Amino acid sequence: MNYFAKNLLRGGVFAAAMVAAFAFTTPESITNQYGEESGVWYDVTGINPSQSTYTCDEQEDAECLFDAPNPGANPISPDEDREFVKHGELPEAE
Helix, strand or coil: CCHHHHHHHHHHHHHHHHHHHHHCCCCCCCCCCEEEECCEEEECCCCCCCCCCEEEEECCCCCCCECCCCCCCCECCCCCCEEEEECCCCCECC
């Protein structure tokens, strides 16, 4: 095989490997996160917990974050025993 054909073959194999790598990977899905305090639900998706936003403080038999803004929602970390504490301005859930 001449030099040009070998490089073309290598490039084709590399391109096929790149396509396969992207085709068979799943994108990370962002889970919506909601916290409830005093009957008000807050959308904290993408907000980092801190002393100026919210924290998940230790509390027996409590849950901090949920996947939906309603009492029947699933806890995101069901065995953590933490409660949601609002510290600053947060967007209310719709």
